[in-house]
Amino acid sequence: MPSTRKMILNHVMSGICSKINRTKQLPSDVMETPLKRCLNTFDITLLGIGHMVGAGIYVLTGSVTKNIAGPGIIISFLLAGVASLLSALCYSEFGTRVPKAGSAYAYTYVSVGEFWAFVIGWNIILEHMIGAASVARAWSGYVNFLFDDAISNATLAATGEMHQVLLGKYPDFLAFLVCIVYASLLGFGVKGSAIFNSILTILNLAVMVLVISVGFYYSDITNWTASKGGFFPYGFGGVISGAATCFYAFVGFDSIATAGEEAKDPSFSIPVATISSMVVVTLGYILVCAALTLLVPFDSVNPNAALPEAFSGIGLHWVKYLVSIGAICGMTTTLVGSLFSLPRCMYAMAQDGLLFSFLGNVNSKTQVPLTNLVISGLLSALIALLFDLEKLVEFMSIGTLLAYTIVSASIIILRYKPTTEGFPRKPATSPSCSESSSSYSETPTPVLDFCPVPGTLKPQFGWLFPIFGMYKPGRVVTMSVFVFMVFSCALCFLLHGSLKNQTEDIWWIIVIATFFVTIMALSLIAIAAHHQNVTGLKFKVPLVPFLPALSIFCNLGFMVHLNVLTWIRFFIWMVLGMLVYFLYGIHHSKEGDTNSSYSMLMTSSEAVKEKWGATTKSKIKGTLTKRKGSGGDSRNAIIDEEELVQ
Template sequence: MPGSRRMILKHVMSNIWSRMHRTKQMPSDIMETPLNRCLNTFDITLLGIGHMVGAGIYVLTGTVARDIAGPGIIFSFLLAGSACILSALCYAEFGTRIPKAGSAYIYTYISIGEFCAFVIGWNILLEHMIGAASVARAWSGYVDSLFDGVISNTTVAITGELHEALFGRYPDILACLVCLTYASLLGIGVKGSAIVNSILTTVNLCVMGIVICVGFYYANLDNWTNIRGGFLPYKIEGVIAGAATCFYAFVGFDSIATSGEEAKNPSFSIPIATVVSMGIVTLGYILVASALTLLVPYYDINPEAALPEAFAHVGMHWVKYVVSLGALCGMTTTLFGSLFSLPRCIYSMAQDGLLFGFLGNVNDKTQVPLANLVISGILTSLIALLFDLEKLVEFMSIGTLLAYTIVSASVIILRYRPNYDANRKIISSPTSECSVSTSELTSPSSEIVNLAGTLRIQYSWLAPVFGRLQAGSAVYSSVFIFTIFSAALCIMLQVSNRELEDGMWWSMVLAGFFIFVMAACLLVIIAHHQNNSVNLRFKVPMVPFLPALSILCNIEFMVHLNILTWLRFFIWMVLGMLIYFLYGIHHSKMEDFNSSYSVLMTSSEAVKEKWGSTTRTNIKQTLFKRKASGDRRAIIDGEDSD
């Protein structure tokens, strides 16, 4: 009996493991969608710019410049922008491959597996909820400052203060109402929302132009050179810590990928919109930060109203009202971006069965997932009502950085995995048992597909180690090991920074070992053939080096986050695991595919007996040819219908 129980437990655990790692197959009609494909390249570009240029430039800049990086904030924005551009390029390639809502979630589902996809999707929901709520609180705070604190003082007088550490000083009713109002506006349809977003984003960019021009006109170079601490008062550590915080200012670019299912021509629009929007936003942030720190010494910056107070310092009081207009427009578009992306991510996960089915419904009239929009508006309004802005920003960063890391890793994995046929249909490896297609077995391009993920001739000396592995599996393992050792290196740089500076031998040896393993992983990856069977309009250049650098940068930013932020993230993940293992894993649309596969394979012995010496591989290939053609009964009965 104990042996039987162990066998049953082993079977159950094996089944759960295989279900957690099943990958999604995209339909051949990938452009078909119940959503409205009406967005052009201009709309999507302004959607990305509007989502990024908001609270980050009007609220975050002052805090980072005064307390973290000083004038070195321009390098913080440059580092954060460069790291985000690496991730954005990976998103752009996936957006070209897979024009579906869901962003990093759907990309991970296809390249790595269901469990990792759910983890990423769950964190994307957190990112957009907290992103919308934090911007709503910043919007409310800016309006309150225009009225000299009347709104906050009145609210505190009526409701009293909240004394919990995670909560804000008072319940922000205005921020709550802002979330509900903008969620209602998004319900009119995606094209109408895009027009409103484009107008507000244009106004915001004009205001940024005024701030930059006036700021440089009144610039004082002494504020960079002859102040306490000089240009880098917080040294390089402050620049890096500032970059980890400034990263928040760029997180909106994934809304571009989320719009893939509503883009007219996603294979063209998404990469163009990604590159253009990231370039404009990075340059804009650097120039605004430069103007701010040249106007006033960094230690005199008012973090609550950095730009208005800076211009008041040089007698330009009228700019205060221009900046306030731009701030409100910018925060509105950022809020629009988060509330635009959130219901579409929920919709994508519900369509796959990982979230509750009713969340996958789309309104016939507006072609918008209205139920998701209502739920999104209510949840973000409650978060904005109660929680503190600074805690929200930190909490959001973990999920965002994790998603960017997984997407960068997924680009490498898919580049070296033979999983595309001549029709661009995403399938499993040609040696896989679960997805052998007739076209792949017979098409002239199948030899090219089979070559992907195999060793190059010049690296044949690695054949004794990797030559017998399934195509692509060596690259998959190398990416995983590279990510683990990147995390170890970043943690060591954070924890043992002083020992490294002092040249302690053990720290140098350990860091050298980590770097050696990471370099070896990259060598193993480049020793294999890439998958060149798919002609994409955009591909990330210098693979695997740029995605690997993106992984390293994202992890470096993650280790700089507060330990309490990690604890809150763990609680959020526990809630997500309950939903996945109690609901998602059993209702996944991939469950139906696996069930039909099991029914087909139960008859393999009968088929083998009929065909005698036929190899097991040929049996499986024939079974799936029959399955693809719908001749399921003939297979089960062991009848040869050819």
């Protein structure tokens, strides 16, 4: 009996492991979708710019300049932009591979596995929900400032103050109404929403050009000199802290990837739109911050409405009102971007069976997931009504950074996979390549001089064969990525702790940091020693694995700067997600029907793999040999059912 219970437990555990690690198999026609493919490259580029240029430039700029970095905010935005661009490149490559709604969720499902895909999808829902609520709060705060706090004073007089730590000072009914109105507008169809977004984004960019031009015309270079605090009044540490905060201003480029299922030509539009929007936004942020800090001393900047007050302070009141119009337009497009992406992520997860099936419905007339849009708008509106802006922004960052980290890791893993598992397969161009690709599982990581199989060692690294030769192609890369992430996280915590608690005896910190860096470097060398798979890619991330690895390190570095309360809230959100997944998603996954032992037995391309059902390759070969050696009727079955189930 104990052995029977052990066998049952092992069977259950192995079943769970196989379920959480299963990857999504895309259909042969990846362009087929119930959504409407009507967005061109220009539409998607403006969608990305509009989602990024909003609360970041009009809200964050003032507080970071005055309290964290000073004029050094220019470098902060540059560093945050470079770190975001690394993640954006990874999103671009995935966008050409998987032109589906869901963004990082869909990418992770195809390359890494179901469990991590659900984790990413669950956090993307959090990101866009809180992103919409935080921008609605900022929108309301800006309008309130223009009316000299009349809205907030009237609300406080009517409702009183909410004396709770996590809640805002007062219920923001204007932010609630803004979420409902814009969610309703998105329900009329994606093309109409894109046109509305494009008009507001162009107006916003025009206002930014005006700010830059007028700001430089009235600039005073002495505002950067030592007499007024210098360029780095808070030191370089302030610049790094400012970069971590400014990272929020670039959140939103993943909405470009979310639109992949509604793009006319996603393999071209997604990478072009992503890189173009990132360059435009980064350059715009840097120039606006330069104009602001040259216009007024950094300690005179109004943290709540930096740009309007700066121009008002030098007597240019007409510019103040134009900037306010641009701010409203910018925050509107950011809000639209979040409310556009959130229903589509929920739709993608529901289509895969990981969320409740009714969330996968698409309205036949507008070709928009209206049910998801209603739920998204109401939840975002409720959060905006009750919670404080600062708490919302910080809570949003952790889920976003986790998604960026796993996407960057997935790019490395997928680039070295021996076959494009999960992707539509194309006919091999030569018999030798086809044979070597289909039979990779029969030989452990060989060194190939002909038609190299992805995930195998390059000839010049043949001396590593005694170490890595026992593993299947691609397995060493996956393990190396995991080791790199673990030691990167450890190094980030070490550096963060040493900077926070500076001591004179830092030799031991240097020794430990050197050890961590050495392990990370060896992991990257182990990855680079293998052949890559770049077949059929119209856009490729350059310098793989080094650029994605740098993206992983930067994202983890930003994550360790978040406070403990943010991590606790994140843990609570993840517990809720695990309940949804293990009580519903794992049992209703659409991939569960395709991984049965029967279907694998009937599929000839899968029959050569080493692990399937309860029958191993060696048992099949033994049975074949036994049948071949024995006489008898040649019409008899090669493998009896009794032998299969032994």
